[in-house]
Amino acid sequence: MRITALVIRILRQIVRDKRTMALLIFAPMLVLTMLHLVFNGDEYRPNIGLVDIPEAIETQLNLEDAIIKHYESANLAESDLTSRELDGYLLFENMAPSIVLEGSDPSVNGSVLRWVQNALKPLQQNLTNKEMEINYLFGSSDMGQFDYFGPVLLGFFVFFFVFLIAGVSFLRERTTGTLERLLTSPLRKWEIVAGYTIGFGVFTMIQATIIAWYAIYVLGMLMEGAFGYVLLITLLLSLSALTLGILLSSFANNELQMIQFIPLVVVPQIFFSGLFNLKTISEWLSWVGPLTPLYYAAEALRNVMVRGFGWDMIYKDLLVLLGFSLLFMILNIAALRRYRKI
Amino acid sequence: MNNENPVVFIQNVSKSYGKQQVLKNVNLEIIPGEIFGLLGPSGAGKTTIVKQLAGLETPTQGENYIFSEKMPRLDLMNRIGYMAQSDALYGELTAKENLDFFASLYGLKGKEKQQRMKDVMEIVSLTEHFDKLVFNYSGGMKRRLSLAISLLHKPGLLILDEPTVGIDPVLRKGIWAAFKDLKDNGTTIIVTTHVMDEAEKCDRLGMIRDGQLIAVGSPEELKQQTSAANIEDAFLAYGGA
Numbered sequence: 001m002r003i004t005a006l007v008i009r010i011l012r013q014i015v016r017d018k019r020t021m022a023l024l025i026f027a028p029m030l031v032l033t034m035l036h037l038v039f040n041g042d043e044y045r046p047n048i049g050l051v052d053i054p055e056a057i058e059t060q061l062n063l064e065d066a067i068i069k070h071y072e073s074a075n076l077a078e079s080d081l082t083s084r085e086l087d088g089y090l091l092f093e094n095m096a097p098s099i100v101l102e103g104s105d106p107s108v109n110g111s112v113l114r115w116v117q118n119a120l121k122p123l124q125q126n127l128t129n130k131e132m133e134i135n136y137l138f139g140s141s142d143m144g145q146f147d148y149f150g151p152v153l154l155g156f157f158v159f160f161f162v163f164l165i166a167g168v169s170f171l172r173e174r175t176t177g178t179l180e181r182l183l184t185s186p187l188r189k190w191e192i193v194a195g196y197t198i199g200f201g202v203f204t205m206i207q208a209t210i211i212a213w214y215a216i217y218v219l220g221m222l223m224e225g226a227f228g229y230v231l232l233i234t235l236l237l238s239l240s241a242l243t244l245g246i247l248l249s250s251f252a253n254n255e256l257q258m259i260q261f262i263p264l265v266v267v268p269q270i271f272f273s274g275l276f277n278l279k280t281i282s283e284w285l286s287w288v289g290p291l292t293p294l295y296y297a298a299e300a301l302r303n304v305m306v307r308g309f310g311w312d313m314i315y316k317d318l319l320v321l322l323g324f325s326l327l328f329m330i331l332n333i334a335a336l337r338r339y340r341k342i
Numbered sequence: 343m344n345n346e347n348p349v350v351f352i353q354n355v356s357k358s359y360g361k362q363q364v365l366k367n368v369n370l371e372i373i374p375g376e377i378f379g380l381l382g383p384s385g386a387g388k389t390t391i392v393k394q395l396a397g398l399e400t401p402t403q404g405e406n407y408i409f410s411e412k413m414p415r416l417d418l419m420n421r422i423g424y425m426a427q428s429d430a431l432y433g434e435l436t437a438k439e440n441l442d443f444f445a446s447l448y449g450l451k452g453k454e455k456q457q458r459m460k461d462v463m464e465i466v467s468l469t470e471h472f473d474k475l476v477f478n479y480s481g482g483m484k485r486r487l488s489l490a491i492s493l494l495h496k497p498g499l500l501i502l503d504e505p506t507v508g509i510d511p512v513l514r515k516g517i518w519a520a521f522k523d524l525k526d527n528g529t530t531i532i533v534t535t536h537v538m539d540e541a542e543k544c545d546r547l548g549m550i551r552d553g554q555l556i557a558v559g560s561p562e563e564l565k566q567q568t569s570a571a572n573i574e575d576a577f578l579a580y581g582g583a
Contacts, residue, residue, distance in 0.1 A: 005446030009432065009439070016434040016475075181430035181491075184396045185447040186419040341400050342414050 002187055006195025007202065013169070014203050024165055024203070028157035028211045035153060036219045044111040049077040049089030057092065060122045066115050074100075081137055088112040090119075097123075098133035109136075150221045151301035152275045152294075158208060158234050159241040159294055160266050166200050167245030167258050175254065183340040193246070193332045197325075200242050201235075208234035216305075224308030230301065233314065236321040237297040243328035244293070250335040269294040274302065296320045347410050349374050349499055349530040350395060355404035357390055357553075364390050365401070366553045372532060377525055379544030380534040381577065387553040388534040389427060392501050395532065396424040408499060420448060423497030427504050429484040433477040437468065437487050440476060441494065448495035462490035465520045467513065481508045489517065493524075500524065500531045506540065518543055538574045549577055556580045 014021055048066045050058065051074050069086065071077040077089040081100065087108050088101040099116050101109055113134070120132070173179040182192060212230050216223045223230075248265065252258040272289035275298075289295045300317035303309040350372035357365040365387050372378045380388045393399040394406050397414035406413040409421060431440055441459045450458055463469045466486035476484065485508055492500060506514045518540075521531055533544065541547055542561050549557040549564070557564055557580040561573055568579035 002447050002449070005443055009435070009443040012439055013432060013434045177426050177428035177430035178432060179430075180398060180426055181424070181444075182447070183398060184419060184422070184424040184426075185444070186416055186449075187447050188416065340398055340414065342397070342416055 003191050003195045003198065006187075006192065007199040010169075010196065010199030011202060014200075020165055021203075024161050024207050025210055027161060028154075029214050031157055032153065032211070032215050032219060035150075036221075044108060046087040046108065046112045046115050047085065048112070048115065049080060049086045051077050051089050051091040053090070053092055057123065062119045062122055065118070078137075088116075090116065096133070098135065100135045100137060102137050149275050150215070151305045152270070152273055152298040154212065154215050154221070155234065155237055155294055155297040155301050156270050156273070156275075158211060158238055159269070159297070160262075162200070162204055162207070162238045162241040163245040163266055164258070164262070165245075166196070166242040167249040167252070167261070168255055170196065170246040171249040171252055171255065171258055174249070179339065183336075189333050189336040189340070192336065193243075193329050196246060197239065197242060197329065201239060204238040204242065205231075205235055208238055221305065223305050225304035225310065229304045229310070229314060233297055233300045233304065233318065233321075236318055236325070237293060240293040240321055240324040240328065243325050243332060247328050247332050247335060250332075250338070268292070273298040293321055293324045346374050348372055348407075349409060350532070351407040351410075352391070352395075353405045353407070355391075355394065355401040355406060357387075357394070357399070357402050364553050367404070368553075368555050370548060370555060370558065372530060374530050375525055375528055376545040377521055377531045377533065377543070379541050379547045380532065380550060381536065381538075381541045381547050381573070382534075382550035383536055386550040388550055389503055390553075391550075392424075392503050392532060392534055395499075396422060396501050420495060421498045423492035423495065423500040425488050425492040425500075425502045425505055427507075429481075429488045431476045431484055431487060431491075434475070436473050436475050437463070437479070438472050440487065441491060444491045445494050450495065458494050458496075462493045465493060465523075466490045467516060482510060482513065485509055486513070486517070498529060500529055502531065502533045504534055504536075506535075506537070514540075538572065538577075541573045547573070549580055551581050 046066050047069070049069050049071050051071045053061075069080075071080075071089065074089070074091060077086065077091075078100070080086045081089060081102050084102060086102065088099055090097060090099050092098075097116075097120060099112070101112055116132070170179075173182075179192075183189075208231055212227070212234055215221045216227065216230070244265070248261050249258055252261065268288065269292040272285075272292055273294040274289075296317040300314040300321075303313045303317075307313075348371040350370070352368055352370040355365055355368045356363065368387075368391065380391060382388050390399065394401055395408060395413065397419060400414065408418055411418055432443070435443070438459065441462070442455070445455045445459060460469070463472060466489055468483060468486055468490065471479070471483065476487065479487065485505070489502070489505055492502070506517060509517065521533075525531060533540075535541055544561065546558065546560050547564060548555055557567075557576075559567070564576045564580075565571070565573065568576045570576040570579055
């Protein structure tokens, strides 16, 4: 079978080119690790102020894992909070605890709140019917977390690297003249596109499995749903990256021109895929998101990984991704007409 | 010359890219079992003609017929062997893997495929470099491997665009001997060249200049008609110099 020959050849080439293979697998892992370290590094030790807390209570508090400073009054604590010497201060009014946070950095907010919960645990019996009051000096509790945009980044890096490698390898097929040679054989144009898609698809499946496994089980990215869905989404996303990369390579004359597509085609996707709040995006730009494959993949990945949803909530996004791939494949076949009419 | 249908029949073919006309009303018949040389300087239109015959390009005007069928036709591709000017090879793969890939494209299988791969490597004297990565091949070796690939499916018509560029004289002689063998087995061969002494080895020659076929005939005929001592002088005479 001619397509099989094409698939075997592509896989052989990938395996032979160790560096590219490493790039496809280890580069996303490396970048995700760095992001993980930047956003989810060692647990932060918050600077906490205790304002006029009765000694009887303070001895019961669990004050580990924080740097503690005592204040006479809330005013003094607040001025230290403004100058960012404190991350938050705790005070008791009528035996009810309340916390005031500096609030501009979501990761710091998280650690302060986690610390407070721990610190108050020993008092819980006495406080059962009293809700703790949380106040923010700046910002609010609605700010994003790594867990929230992790799925988008996972999708983005898979997309980015598959797009680049597939595009460049098809470009090379063109510039070295092997495409011309393929077209002087009885190979049909759709067989070339199908061969490329399957050949890279097989490799992409391995790549997606390793990267998703690494992000979830080694980096501990939040994972509420089923791993199988994550694989399915990343696979379909890679297919769209693959077919788009091959398509755009028809419009590039060398590797550098292929790289020029990155800021034009790949990077903008990350802005419109939900890494930043889509509701706050300028209205005259909001139509861009639904035109990009990453938009649907990010939504589906987030539904699975963050919200723990299943098939019902993601199948529409998957269909759209599949539609993108099919569209790009048809355009690819049309683009090959430039080289042979039949 | 004989009663068989021509293998290649080029009828009133013109080709333009935008305003630039690269072929002007070319008419040519190539008969079975001959080695036909297309001779002309670079940029004359040789490659455009052979690309049309290989099915990669279509004429703006006129028609190309191969084996009495109008090109381009997918089922004719199996009967044509084409070797482009650039060595279309996969450098990351070994010679064997390259051959295996292209052989499969032409539907060769199993023992027959293995045998053909061996045979063509013998023809181009590369047998001992069978398992080497093409990346490590010299320019001449790549050229020969490229030729070997175009021979894999035993094509009835072999189209070779500058086949002996960068090949040393000893091997070049060997390759021409291989062309003669193929010809004796009934293969029709079209060779483009700008090397005059190679042109002498062809059965017939077509001289091309500025997209026009200025003369067609055997090397002897062309020399006689212009009373030239060699092909180069004949070419100049036809070119109006």
